[in-house]
Amino acid sequence: MLASHADRERAVDVLRAGFSEGRLQQAELEKRIARAYEARTVGELGLLVADLPQGPVPMQSAVAAAPVPRTFLPAPTLPPPNNGKAVGALVCGILTTMTAGLTGIPAVVLGHTARSEIRRTGEGGDGFALAGLILGWLSIAGWTLFLIFVIAAASMST
Known part of the structure; x- marks a missing residue:
């Protein structure tokens, strides 16, 4: 389903709420907001807020089961090199x-x-x-x- 301007604004509100609660850092917030305004479907918006307590609209089960994209996961930590x-x-x-x-x-x-x-x-x-x-x-x-x-x-x- 194509996203409306209201859907995008709801997703941005959820992102800003996540930032104010300390769940997102400034750089990640800006990146996600830019993606929210470029999103064409409700599914894309759902992925942007999937790891936050709220979503922009009720999501379909296929979208809800989708994994969080690697872009928003923390970088894997490698063990330090041996001396x-x-x-x-x-x-x-x-x-x-x-x-x-x-x-x-x-x-x-x-x-x-x-x-x-x-x-x-x-x-x-x-x-x-x-x-x-x-x-x-x-x-x-x-x-x-x-x-x-x-x-x-x-x-x-x-």
Whole structure:
């Protein structure tokens, strides 16, 4: 059904009421009002106010069941990117088993640096940094114990 001027004005009134209640932001209100004045059918007007408490006119069941257009949905939020140093800490921590512990110190340094940056910037990867820290410290502790035993054995034999 074609929309009349009165239908458009009712839709604009609903949009303004939604704005005054804090349901719409200024930019979205202006965009929807412009679309309301350009709308040719009652169905188009119904879509403009479908997510607000009132509609411009009683809508048909097919229009009421239509999903809200993507234009008016909030943008999907993506998880923050992982911190590169956190990934490096994890890789160095894992490589301690293959490098006989040589990458333990870089894992600890990168892990602490990454966790500091993550707290400051809000990036992801805190788990990676923590895993790298744990593996690095285990490697350092293992080498420290090994050296203590070697020194103790050397001093006992003399």
